[in-house]
Amino acid sequence: MFHAAGIRFPPPTTADATGLVAISAQMDADMLLAAYSQGLFPWADRPVRWYSPDPRAVFHLDHLTLPSNLPKLMRRGQFRCTYDQAFAEVMRGCASTHIADGEWITPTFLAAYGALHGRGHAHSVEVWQGDALVGGLYGVQIGGLFAGESMFHRVPNASKAAFHALVHQLRWQAVTLVDAQVLNAHTARLGARDMPRSMYLRRLKAALAQPTQGSGARWPTTLPPSAPPRSA
Template sequence: MDLALTPELLLQAYANGIFPMAESRDDEDIFWLDPQRRGVFDLDGFHISRSLARRIRSGRFDISCDSDFEGVLDGCAEREETWISHRIRRLYLALHRRGHAHSIEVRHGGALVGGVYGVTLKGAFFGESMFSRETDASKVALAYLVDRLREGGFTLFDTQFLTPHLARLGAREITRAAYHARLAEALEKDADFNRQTRCPSPAELLARNAEARRRSAGDPAR
């Protein structure tokens, strides 16, 4: 692997449908993936269960955006086995400084208890990782992230792989060819992660998500 890998080259990789991983935290080598099946969220189809809606309404969590990207990144890597190596960590911090990597933070009592982060490029958001130190904290982060992506004009939310956890929230799997077609369309769009200037209230979030799901259900093309 070229030791001169830069944030700019990393963005080119995303634009070509591939993403990086490492074998472990201390592995300086990076390998590249372009899976045959790709996980995606259709932004209008994000599923908020009754229990998750109650959690959001409870006001237990405080939500912010890009207030502690490094903390979210480290929270995601805080596990016995992680693909977020020291080298990958440095690259994503550099992308964040350039405005191409973003995070949603979930706090309780001032402590960071969950979050999600990923990379933006034109109309595409490439979800990288999430973590939770309290029940539902990562789900709440995803709900606020999806709302921000819809409001910002994004058309692709790439989850890389489909897990049972993501499937319950509405993610699905598509073929590599379908993914590359959707990626090409998204890269022709202009979107803005910061178009949403404040995190919505729980009531606003839930109302917008319900309206988006009604649009999705009423669209015969879906």
Template sequence: MQKSTISFLTDRLEFPPLDSANSEGLLAVGGDLCSERLLLAYQNGIFPWFNDDSLIMWWSPDPRMVLFPENIKISKSMRKVMRSGQFRITKNTCFAEVVQQCAAVSRREQDGTWITRDMASAYVELHRKGYAKSYEVWENDNLVGGLYGVDLGHIFCGESMFSLSSNASKYAFIQLAKELRKKNYALIDCQLYTEHLASLGAEEIPRQEFIKILKGHDKTGQNK
């Protein structure tokens, strides 16, 4: 394996080989958040993640947390919520607000937010160009949950989600998985392991396998 070295990006739209990432998945720092660079990153299994007071940091972790849409787990209690009509879902009706809510929500073991003002603006621009999508959850005409990410046409790269009402973000994620399954998407990229995602059926796979699916060499997205 190639020795890991963290690259400093320039104005050139390029990234180093993924196997140069360190053990935590950090691949490179620097560059910018223009739409062309962001799309190039996602198309190659890379995503930005950094704090407001640091350089832009680009990651490609190994293993990768993913959800194969057909593997979504829906608990009995969640099925009851879905049948109740408590929530309704929309798509792309208030993308910027979803991003703002994701930035505002407090998370355990995390100070502040990684969704900086520049980061939010970058994804709003990606949305304007048709690549970034949002799913919104409403309760009594109030926005109570949602998620957003980058849609590559066969893979949905999830970025963040929020919930202001119990089960709202889970509802959005399940609806996303159900829709993508119907559209024969290979997987949802969840990036990094969390217990919450694992409880919904997401799993870790080797980065090499993820890239194979991302590049379309495995159209089914199945690793079993």
């Protein structure tokens, strides 16, 4: 069992067939920063399990498959998207949506990622209809790495709108590595693809050394109109 005092995990190459690298009795913001910078992420609580699967799912920002009608919905004002305005509420929305998959967004996760958000390394995208939060997502940013954690929606297309807003933000910042962790049907439809872990770790090393405007700072509430996303 890994203990928090060292903040040094076993190498990802020691993972078992499921991708499990280490188990810890606790989790905090320092452990999260250490884990993501070493190619790991947490999954499940009591105890906390740390994974580095092979292959690793990633998004390539120039090869995405967003719904063709989504820009029109955004222009019509069906959704309003913001950044870092309701981080805890987004996490709770993700927790309630995915409870059927196992209650892994526990109070331990809420506290640790909330502390990381306070340091400017965990971010949220919120999707609103009027004053109602109808969708969103959250993830972790360190340098040029953004690791997506979870998303939710309460009305059709809201999670896709959140992803569209995330892509806008990451392109604006020139983020180079977008981690989707494990490929599933939803992320595959959005354009995620598997990458060998060895290649992911090489890309991670380069991304961590990349300075970006949003790593370690709160994202601007909305993107300036002078910084449109590149065409996908």
